[in-house]
Amino acid sequence: MAEPLLVTSGLSRGFGALKACDDVNLDIRAGEIHALIGPNGAGKSTFVKLVSGEIGPDTGSIHLLGKSVETLPMTARAGLGMARSFQVSALAPSMSGLEHVVLALLPHEGGVFHFLRPVARERELRDRAGEMLARVGMLDRAEIPVAGLSHGERRQLEIAIALALEPRVLLLDEPMAGMGPEGSARLAALLNELRGDMGILLIEHDMDTVFALADRISVMVGGRIVATGNADEIRSDETVKTAYLGETP
Amino acid sequence: MSVALFFEQLLNGLQFGVMLFLMAAGLTLVFGVMGLINLAHGSLYMIGAFACASVVAATGSFTLGLVASFVAAAFAGVIIEALVLRRLYRRDHLDQVIVTFALILVFTEGTRWLFGSYPLYLDIPTPLQGTVHLPGGIDYPLFRLMIILVGLLVAVLLFLAVNRTRLGVRIRAGEADREMIAALGVDISKLYMIVFALGAALAGFAGALVGSVQSVQVGMGEPVLILGFVVIVIGGIGSIGGALIAAILVGITDTMGRVFLPMAFAAFTDPASANATGSALASMLIYILMALVLVFRPSGLFGEKA
Amino acid sequence: MRRDLIFTLAAMAALLAAGLYGYFGDEPFYLTLAAKAAIFGLAGAGLNIALGYGGLVSLGHAAFFGIGGYAAGILASHARNYEPLMTWPVELAGTTSAPVIWIVAMLAAGLFSLPMGLLSLRTGGVYFIMITLAFAQMLYYFAVSWPAYGGEDGLSFYVRNELGGLQTMNPWIWFLVCYAILAVVLVLIAILTRSRFGLALTMARENPLRLANLGIGPKRVLLTAFVISAILTGLAGALYADLNRFVSPAMLSWHMSGEIMVFVILGGVGRLGGPVAGACVFILLEQVLGGFTEYWQFLLGLALIIIVLMGSGGLAGLFDRSGAKKGAAHG
Numbered sequence: 001m002a003e004p005l006l007v008t009s010g011l012s013r014g015f016g017a018l019k020a021c022d023d024v025n026l027d028i029r030a031g032e033i034h035a036l037i038g039p040n041g042a043g044k045s046t047f048v049k050l051v052s053g054e055i056g057p058d059t060g061s062i063h064l065l066g067k068s069v070e071t072l073p074m075t076a077r078a079g080l081g082m083a084r085s086f087q088v089s090a091l092a093p094s095m096s097g098l099e100h101v102v103l104a105l106l107p108h109e110g111g112v113f114h115f116l117r118p119v120a121r122e123r124e125l126r127d128r129a130g131e132m133l134a135r136v137g138m139l140d141r142a143e144i145p146v147a148g149l150s151h152g153e154r155r156q157l158e159i160a161i162a163l164a165l166e167p168r169v170l171l172l173d174e175p176m177a178g179m180g181p182e183g184s185a186r187l188a189a190l191l192n193e194l195r196g197d198m199g200i201l202l203i204e205h206d207m208d209t210v211f212a213l214a215d216r217i218s219v220m221v222g223g224r225i226v227a228t229g230n231a232d233e234i235r236s237d238e239t240v241k242t243a244y245l246g247e248t249p
Numbered sequence: 250m251s252v253a254l255f256f257e258q259l260l261n262g263l264q265f266g267v268m269l270f271l272m273a274a275g276l277t278l279v280f281g282v283m284g285l286i287n288l289a290h291g292s293l294y295m296i297g298a299f300a301c302a303s304v305v306a307a308t309g310s311f312t313l314g315l316v317a318s319f320v321a322a323a324f325a326g327v328i329i330e331a332l333v334l335r336r337l338y339r340r341d342h343l344d345q346v347i348v349t350f351a352l353i354l355v356f357t358e359g360t361r362w363l364f365g366s367y368p369l370y371l372d373i374p375t376p377l378q379g380t381v382h383l384p385g386g387i388d389y390p391l392f393r394l395m396i397i398l399v400g401l402l403v404a405v406l407l408f409l410a411v412n413r414t415r416l417g418v419r420i421r422a423g424e425a426d427r428e429m430i431a432a433l434g435v436d437i438s439k440l441y442m443i444v445f446a447l448g449a450a451l452a453g454f455a456g457a458l459v460g461s462v463q464s465v466q467v468g469m470g471e472p473v474l475i476l477g478f479v480v481i482v483i484g485g486i487g488s489i490g491g492a493l494i495a496a497i498l499v500g501i502t503d504t505m506g507r508v509f510l511p512m513a514f515a516a517f518t519d520p521a522s523a524n525a526t527g528s529a530l531a532s533m534l535i536y537i538l539m540a541l542v543l544v545f546r547p548s549g550l551f552g553e554k555a
Numbered sequence: 556m557r558r559d560l561i562f563t564l565a566a567m568a569a570l571l572a573a574g575l576y577g578y579f580g581d582e583p584f585y586l587t588l589a590a591k592a593a594i595f596g597l598a599g600a601g602l603n604i605a606l607g608y609g610g611l612v613s614l615g616h617a618a619f620f621g622i623g624g625y626a627a628g629i630l631a632s633h634a635r636n637y638e639p640l641m642t643w644p645v646e647l648a649g650t651t652s653a654p655v656i657w658i659v660a661m662l663a664a665g666l667f668s669l670p671m672g673l674l675s676l677r678t679g680g681v682y683f684i685m686i687t688l689a690f691a692q693m694l695y696y697f698a699v700s701w702p703a704y705g706g707e708d709g710l711s712f713y714v715r716n717e718l719g720g721l722q723t724m725n726p727w728i729w730f731l732v733c734y735a736i737l738a739v740v741l742v743l744i745a746i747l748t749r750s751r752f753g754l755a756l757t758m759a760r761e762n763p764l765r766l767a768n769l770g771i772g773p774k775r776v777l778l779t780a781f782v783i784s785a786i787l788t789g790l791a792g793a794l795y796a797d798l799n800r801f802v803s804p805a806m807l808s809w810h811m812s813g814e815i816m817v818f819v820i821l822g823g824v825g826r827l828g829g830p831v832a833g834a835c836v837f838i839l840l841e842q843v844l845g846g847f848t849e850y851w852q853f854l855l856g857l858a859l860i861i862i863v864l865m866g867s868g869g870l871a872g873l874f875d876r877s878g879a880k881k882g883a884a885h886g
């Protein structure tokens with residue numbers, strides 16, 4: 001079997017006395033959707049922050065495409081092919097959705113240090129950004145500043161931005177929260193479509209979605225991974241039942 | 250260079266540093282607790298100095314003058330807090346900067362209006378005039394020695410107040426988490442006012458002391474304010490101990506640099522250009538120090554890692 | 556965007572009207588004031604790139620203003636005294652050619668801003684304010700204590716520098732030069748804010764974490780904006796030195812930094828024409844209030860406090876709201 005795209009080993013990070021992530025070993029293989037589930041406060045978002053480089057680990061290592069990246073800044077990890085969506089949308093209120101996606105395309109298209117050509121004239125870039133927005137169903141709202149978008153639309157935009165980066169590894173932190181049934185269904189279909197092209201880490205609370213989409217599932221409780229396996233294994237896992245599934249009837 | 254000169258300058262530097270600490274302590278406290286960057290802190294320093302000068306002129310009592318500096322600055326602090334600054338705690342830094350800059354204009358021009366542009370000089374009370382003999386054959390002005398001692402005493406008291414009293418617990422809680430102390434049932438606007446008045450009083454007191462060694466004049470606060478910022482950057486925001494050490498470091502570096510750098514250059518070049526180069530370099534020394542700290546410890550010597 | 560353009564044109568038209576009044580009314584004093592407003596507007600437009608578009612609260616722009624001023628003063632004084640600027644490793648002579656001086660002023664300001672920006676951006680936030688203020692103050696004290704170019708007393712020169720065959724000493728001509736430079740710079744800024752870099756700069760201001768997640772380093776973007784900002788303010792400084800035929804450490808003082816910031820705030824932060832409008836109003840206030848009392852800055856301070864506490868967004872904000880009201884009435 002090929003080397004996984006992303007491997008963490010012994011990854012830990014505490015906040016004061018609290019161990020938000022505790023000795024986490026997790027990998028994401030090419031072409032799979034790996035779901036990470038767990039109760040509120042389990043440490044899932046902390047894990048994403050560690051992997052993406054927003055915060056640094058206390059101990060442990062992160063390998064992305066075979067390279068050790070735990071000391072690299074966020075920008076370098078993004079450059080290696082890691083993209084992320086935020087649990088709480090991280091957008092610029094005054095910029096339109098289209099501008100967000102165009103900006104996300106720029107690192108692959110000659111960078112941002114161009115000062116004299118108006119973006120409005122960069123036809124090709126705008127067309128490609130438009131395609132991304134169409135894939136998440138937001139083309140008709142492309143020109144509206146984010147401040148005027150609904151919560152669900154902002155979630156969709158988060159995905160379009162992540163796609164524009166053409167990532168090898170995609171980390172999605174509760175992308176469907178607040179999207180509504182129609183949006184969630186479209187996103188589920190989109191993830192299915194993307195599955196072959198990249199490795200996806202999906203954090204999601206809705207079990208039906210998780211069991212329908214995920215190739216593998218890891219369960220996190222109190223900062224530790226308590227089980228990893230496919231849907232059937234996780235359904236029947238005793239630790240998971242008592243530690244997690246038991247709490248959510 | 251004689252040993253006596255060296256120690257004398259060391260003491261001068263210490264005195265300067267201790268005064269800087271009184272400024273920086275207020276700035277750090279106010280920033281730590283309220284999240285406010287207050288450029289008008291230098292105006293409170295000036296107000297203290299003018300209050301002292303006026304009261305000494307009217308009553309002839311230096312002690313009363315010092316009390317007045319404390320009270321007047323605290324009073325001015327409470328007024329601007331209640332009328333203006335209170336509205337800024339939740340605003341961004343830009344609004345804070347521009348409003349407190351405007352306050353400087355108001356205080357500076359207001360003081361010029363009342364007192365004119367000429368510097369006032371304070372007479373040091375007779376019992377504190379003269380010099381003391383220190384070991385090593387140094388004759389040092391008694392009054393400056395007093396300033397060092399008083400400043401260090403205030404520093405110790407402040408340190409104890411912040412670390413050992415109930416008020417201090419609240420202040421530190423406020424620095425850590427603003428929502429939390431509200432949840433603890435502390436009257437937050439009263440706490441803010443006390444912290445602000447305390448910071449203001451320290452600045453006013455420092456203004457009076459420095460004013461009596463040098464002179465009392467309009468605009469005297471801003472150079473000290475900027476040095477206060479340098480101290481905070483070097484010491485790290487939110488650390489009273491860091492502010493004390495950084496203040497003394499800055500005070501000594503600046504004072505010693507001004508005296509000894511021109512002398513050092515005189516060893517290579519002719520006296521005139523040595524003096525020019527030396528003093529120009531000396532005037533930049535503490536900023537170079539600050540730059541070095543930023544390179545090696547961006548969040549200050551004692552600041553928490555970002 | 557549209558309103559921004561209209562507001563900018565209105566501010567520029569008002570400034571031109573002031574100049575025309577000075578010219579046709581034969582009031583050279585007004586022409587000098589109008590040139591001063593154009594120069595202050597340019598300094599503010601420079602700061603606005605860092606402050607308004609980049610969200611960097613710099614209290615140190617007097618450093619660049621002063622560097623530009625001293626670049627003009629020093630080059631001109633060397634040329635007039637026929638002393639080379641330096642003899643080693645290459646011999647460099649002074650010059651009285653304005654374009655050369657402008658370029659040197661911009662280069663010098665840009666070069667100084669690079670380490671200053673790098674260090675100030677190490678921690679960001681409130682430290683940025685303190686550190687920019689401190690470095691500008693360092694330069695101020697250096698200028699005061701360095702005797703070669705007048706030290707505390709400053710440096711005067713008797714005629715303005717040369718620009719083609721133009722009569723730069725003629726107030727009308729000099730106003731037009733300053734006005735034209737301001738106009739060109741505003742056009743360039745408008746283009747810049749619409750460019751790729753402008754997009755990245757907006758994101759660096761509003762959501763640096765996201766920008767980093769896109770693989771674009773926010774600090775590099777902000778540093779670039781800071782340097783561009785310094786270069787423009789440096790150019791304004793060179794023009795200001797020529798306007799007064801005098802430079803002194805006052806151009807480097809923290810008070811100057813505060814004033815440049817006031818131009819931006821009065822006019823509207825992050826608005827193209829904001830600094831121009833703000834500089835015009837500042838000079839108007841200086842003349843009107845200064846006519847009443849020598850302590851006019853007392854009143855300026857009060858006005859600023861009220862303006863900021865009301866949160867009006869400066870003149871540009873007022874302009875938007877009056878337009879919105881009209882729009883609502885029509886619709």
Ligand SMILES: Nc1ncnc2c1ncn2[C@@H]1O[C@H](COP(=O)(O)OP(=O)(O)OP(=O)(O)O)[C@@H](O)[C@H]1O
Pocket residue numbers: 015018020038039040041042043044045046047087
């Ligand atoms: N910056 C921080 N400082 C202190 N504690 C933190 C910080 N970030 C997270 N925590 C704590 O770490 C724990 C894990 O938080 P995290 O956000 O990773 O959980 P999560 O699994 O994503 O939860 P949710 O499902 O609610 O999103 C929580 O107890 C949280 O309070």
Ligand SMILES: [Mg+2]
Pocket residue numbers: 044045046087173
């Ligand atoms: Mg989470």
